Amino acid sequence: MSIEGKSLRDSDDYSTDENTRKRRAFEEMEGREDQKVFNKEINHLKEENEKLKKENNIIKKELTNIKKELVDVKNEMNWIEKDKKKNRVVVKGLQINTSDTEVMKNSINNFIKEHLKIGKVYK
Numbered sequence: 136m137s138i139e140g141k142s143l144r145d146s147d148d149y150s151t152d153e154n155t156r157k158r159r160a161f162e163e164m165e166g167r168e169d170q171k172v173f174n175k176e177i178n179h180l181k182e183e184n185e186k187l188k189k190e191n192n193i194i195k196k197e198l199t200n201i202k203k204e205l206v207d208v209k210n211e212m213n214w215i216e217k218d219k220k221k222n223r224v225v226v227k228g229l230q231i232n233t234s235d236t237e238v239m240k241n242s243i244n245n246f247i248k249e250h251l252k253i254g255k256v257y258k
Contacts, residue, residue: 229242229243229246231243
């Protein structure tokens with residue numbers, strides 16, 4: 136059977152070819168839309184990455200400053216400890232739970248008498 140010089144079979148091929156062409160065009164449009172979405176996501180991730188890099192640099196600077204401060208504090212502590220050793224006697228093992236200077240003097244005198252076998256230190 137034929138329709139205007141075309142067979143029915145040719146008509147089916149035409150509609151199949153047309154459907155295929157439409158489907159491909161639709162898929163291309165859909166692919167372009169997907170590509171737009173992916174590009175937006177990539178741009179968003181790039182912006183977020185740049186933001187995180189800036190934050191990371193700030194944190195690195197803060198860490199460097201903290202390390203410098205720590206070195207300064209350690210140096211000051213060492214200096215204080217050296218100075219303390221020059222000018223003071225440090226007694227370990229003696230527990231005194233008061234701020235009364237007379238009680239402290241008596242406790243230190245008793246400790247020295249018992250452990251060092253020396254007479255009265257404070258007058």
